[in-house]
Amino acid sequence: MTFSGFYTEGATINVSFVNTAYGSWTTQAKDAFNHAMNVWGNTIVSSQVINVRATYEDLAAKENNLSYKGVLGYARPSTSIGNFTSSDPRYDASYYYAIALAEKLAVKDFSGFSFEIETSFNSNGNFTWYFGTDGNVPSNEFDFVTVVLHEIAHGLGFSTNTALTDIFSPGTFYAGWTTDLVIFDKYIEDA
Numbered sequence: 001m002t003f004s005g006f007y008t009e010g011a012t013i014n015v016s017f018v019n020t021a022y023g024s025w026t027t028q029a030k031d032a033f034n035h036a037m038n039v040w041g042n043t044i045v046s047s048q049v050i051n052v053r054a055t056y057e058d059l060a061a062k063e064n065n066l067s068y069k070g071v072l073g074y075a076r077p078s079t080s081i082g083n084f085t086s087s088d089p090r091y092d093a094s095y096y097y098a099i100a101l102a103e104k105l106a107v108k109d110f111s112g113f114s115f116e117i118e119t120s121f122n123s124n125g126n127f128t129w130y131f132g133t134d135g136n137v138p139s140n141e142f143d144f145v146t147v148v149l150h151e152i153a154h155g156l157g158f159s160t161n162t163a164l165t166d167i168f169s170p171g172t173f174y175a176g177w178t179t180d181l182v183i184f185d186k187y188i189e190d191a
Contacts, residue, residue, distance in 0.1 A: 011046040013037045016053050016115070023057030023123040028131035029144065033121075035133040036148035044156070046104040052155070053078075053115040058124040069126050072142060075119035075151035076159075080182055081110060095183040098157030117155030121147070160184050 015037055017025045033054060059068040077098035084097075086105040100116040103109055121144070130141040137143040153159075160182065 011041050011044045011048075011050060013041045013050045013052060016051070018053055018055050020055055020057050020062070022059075022062040023055065025054075025056045026131075029056050029121070029123075029129070032131040032133060032144040033148055036145045036152065039145075039149060040152055040156075046100070047107060048100070048103040048109055050100045050117065050156075051115045052117045052119060052152070055120040056123050057120060059120060059122045060124055062120070068122070069124060071122055072127070072147045073119065073121035073151050075117055075153075075155035077155055077157065078113050078115050078118050080180070082180060084108075084110075092183065092186065094181075095186055096180045097183050098155065098159075100155070101157040101183070117152065119148075119151055119155060121151075157182065157184060160188060 015033065017030055017033075019025060037052070059071050059073075060066050062068070077100065079099050080096040081099055081102040082096035083093055084102060084106050086107075088105045091105050097105065098116075099110065099113055103116065128141045129144045130137045131144050133145055135143075137146075
């Protein structure tokens with residue numbers, strides 16, 4: 001892959017920090033989250049605004065599932081769209097796209113979606129967050145900025161819609177939350 005230069009256009013990312021019955025944002029957590037959004041906004045290119053709904057809450061209580069105690073956070077596209085019109089040569093109508101990527105490729109805001117990305121981060125206290133933005137993370141803490149950067153990538157479309165059907169039969173996959181494959185699935189290889 002050849003890169004002919006650096007993109008400087010960037011992207012506009014709007015964040016709605018939502019407090020819920022399961023938790024509220026702290027100033028430190030918001031500042032670290034905004035830092036991560038500035039990194040993404042200066043890294044990706046899109047003429048379409050990307051709206052993010054973000055919560056900071058006790059995920060085990062919210063999901064009523066103790067297995068969420070150890071989950072740092074998660075993010076997902078609010079929906080995926082397929083079969084839209086795009087003049088972008090990278091567009092493949094055989095696949096679905098995370099809404100933020102679909103809007104970028106179509107150069108269009110698909111109406112009816114308040115948020116392109118929905119995300120939640122765990123505030124339950126089972127681990128200690130480092131909210132600094134300097135990268136000097138103590139060995140006994142989790143870097144909030146790094147986790148946010150990682151999870152937002154999933155919301156932007158860096159995620160698959162397939163899973164192994166049987167761990168003893170590598171290469172056999174099934175479609176995940178929908179029977180449609182997303183563009184990321186196109187690049188999965190059986191190693």
